Amino acid sequence: MTQPSGDPAATGVPTCYRHPDRETWIRCQRCDRPICPDCMRDAAVGFHCPQCVQEANRSSRQNRAVYGGERSADPRLTSYVLIAINALVWLGVLATGWKNSDLIARLALVPKGTCESLSSDGYYPTALGERLCTLGTQGDGHWVPGVADGAVWQLITSQFLHVEVWHIAGNMLALWMLGPQLENVLGRTRFLALYLLSGLAGSVAVLWLSGAGQLTLGASGAIYGLFGAYAVIAHKVRADLRSIATLVAVNLFITFAVPNISWQGHLGGIAGGALVAAVLAYAPRARRTQVQALGLGGFLLVLVALVALRVAALS
Structure with a gap:
């Protein structure tokens, strides 16, 4: 046995x-x-x-946002950083003379150069022309270049520049409300691309549709881009559009009803944001990242070409 x-x-x-x-x-x-x-x-x-379990974690999409981006650990972070940048620039304006701050003339968007005179009320430079300014008809005038004069940085810097407290407060409140929601579904990189491209689209609209010496500033173009993006994504997921439609309608009414508001920047921003969101949300799943990159890159090239054409015309 x-x-x-x-x-x-x-x-x-x-x-x-x-x-x-x-x-x-x-x-x-x-x-x-x-x-x-x-x-x-x-x-x-x-x-x-x-x-x-380890293999499933490596191959799963649980770390991907709804539209292909890497999911943010904290979807509020990018919005907080953007708010902080805007706040720091605003504090810089306050510290250097507020409405007479030299930062306004340097960072705000002006399609063609203007003459800044400290004998005026400040805030916006006076469009007198370079020759008159050089001759000093105001006694203290000095020439401030615009985009057509080579100050192309104004297309971006103007998006982070505010003067009045109500202006920065309203824009940052909208960013605080909408930004984290959009980053949550887009991921950080795509959300930042949405924000910056929307702002640039607003700046390009200002460049083409505003007066040559008109000064424009504020994050409203980028903020309206968030409105447009939110509407497109809400439509994509068949959500109730009434709340965002009401918000957009109210803001558009204010845009055209209140003087000294750049309707050009607002309309350019909302159109740009809607287009960027459409590229991100409707890209085919099989080649999503490639299609999104090509779509956003193509849109950027179109904006750059429009800037070059307008600068050539103004020059």
């Missing part, structure tokens, strides 16, 4: 694939490996082994 072996495998009893000395009748639902209680991982149905 033979004695039974002490090895469970020798008797035909399954043993854990990680702990050969432990008998078990439980198997992984994915790979069918026998697993002991210490190796069991809860799954929607039954249990999975540690190796299958």
Whole structure:
């Protein structure tokens, strides 16, 4: 008579694939490996082994946002950073003379150069022309270049420049409300691209549709881009559009009803934001990242070409 072996495998009893000395009748639902209680991982149905869980985590899309971007650990962060940049620039304006701050003339968007005179009320430079300014007809005038004179940075810097407290407060409140929601579904990189391209689209609209010496500033173009993007994504997921439609309608009414508001920047921003969101949301899943990159890159090239054409015309 033979004695039974002490090895469970020798008797035909399954043993854990990680702990050969432990008998078990439980198997992984994915790979069918026998697993002991210490190796069991809860799954929607039954249990999975540690190796299958690791493979699933590597191949799953749980770290991807809805439209392909990497999901942000904190979707509020980008909006907070943008708010902080706007606040710092505003504090800089306050610290350097507020409405007479030289930062306004340097950072605000002016299609063609203007003459700034400190003998005026400040805030906006006076469009007198370079020759008159050089001759000093105001006694203290000095020439401030516009985009057509080479100050192309104004297309971007104007998006972060505010003077009045109500202006920066309203824009930053909208960014605080909409930004995290959009970053949550787009991911950080795509959200930042949406914000900056919307602002640039607003600046390009100002460049083409505003007077040559008109000064424009504020983040409203980018903010209206968020409005447009939110509407497109809400339509994509078949959400209730009444709230965003009401918000857009109210803001557009204010745009045209209140003097000294750049309707050009607002309309350019909302159109740009809607277009960027459409590219991001409707890109085919199979080649989503490539299509999104080509779409946004193509839109940027169109904006750059429009800037070049307008500068040539103004020059």
